[in-house]
Amino acid sequence: MAEQLEILNSEVxxxxxxxxxxxxxxxxxxxxxxxxxxxxxxxxxxxAKSPETGRFAIVALFGFSPDEVLVEGAGTGNAAFLPLDLQRQGFFASDENIAVDLAHPRFAPGGTIPLFDAMGGPTDEMRLVQRAIGTLMGNAARTERFIADIVEARLVEPVDISLKFDDGQTVALNGLYTVSGDALADLDDTRIIRLFRDGSLAAALAIRASLRQIGQLARRRNERLAMPASGWA
Structure with missing residues (x-):
């Protein structure tokens, strides 16, 4: 369905x-x-690398395949973490304004969350959208700089993980990368301090530590295999 972008207006x-x-x-x-x-x-x-540009982006993995979401509560929008890109679904930055894509399924008939209150001001839910867009736009350059820094420091390495499940299926995590613990340990003090001061070190360590979450997703997938489809959450 083609986009129908309009600048958001409290009257219109x-x-x-x-x-x-x-x-x-x-x-x-x-x-x-x-x-x-x-x-x-x-x-x-x-x-993960963009297939169009070959540039890295930071991604959160909620499942192992396009039709699978394994993080507790994510399927109903109640996960402990809700990405800003989902919070702003259907809304886009347009210079200093917010544009809305009226063709987006988020605005299909039956929506129950108003964008504006009786006085024409944004509702609390709309303020969350505004905040999400502001955070994404305000941190785009910082995110790109972080990626450039860890690539330049040779901290990025491909993930080499193959998972075998109770149904006999094997899933390999192809095309994904993480932060190398060995490469981090080999950094000189000057670079470590620079990464620490600009906040990159904390993010790099969090990315590395999040590898343990793969086991949690795998456990949840095996639990689902033992459940009837109606019991999936």
Missing amino acids: HRNLAMHPIAGAHPHMVQISLPEVEAAASCCPVML
Whole structure:
């Protein structure tokens, strides 16, 4: 469906309502640098290359395949971590304004969350959208700089993990990257201090530590295999 972008206006869109999140939760979502530590507390955080540009992006992994979401509560929008990119679904920055894509499923008939209150001011839910867009835009350059720094420092290494599940299926995590613990340990003090001072070290360590979340997702997948489909959450 083609986009129908309009600059958001409290008069024109006074009666516009939205759904909390439209469609299925993606199994992989691009995130910004300030989201890394929160994401790492409940799911693996990796780096992935864009097939179009070959550039790295930071991604949060919610499942092992496009039709699978394994993080507790993510399927209903109640996970401990909700990416900003999902919070702003259907909304975009347009210079100093916010544009809304009226063709997006988030604005399909039946939406129950108003964008504006009776006085024409943004509702609390709309303020969350505004905050999400502001955070994403305000940290885009910082996120790119972090990625450039860890690539330049040779901290990025491919993930080499193969998982075998109770149904006999084997899943390999291809095309994903993490931060090398060995490379971090080999950094000289000057570079470590610089990474620490600009906040990159904490994010790099969180990405590395989040590898343990892969085991949690694998355990949840095996639990689902033993459950009837109606019991999935």
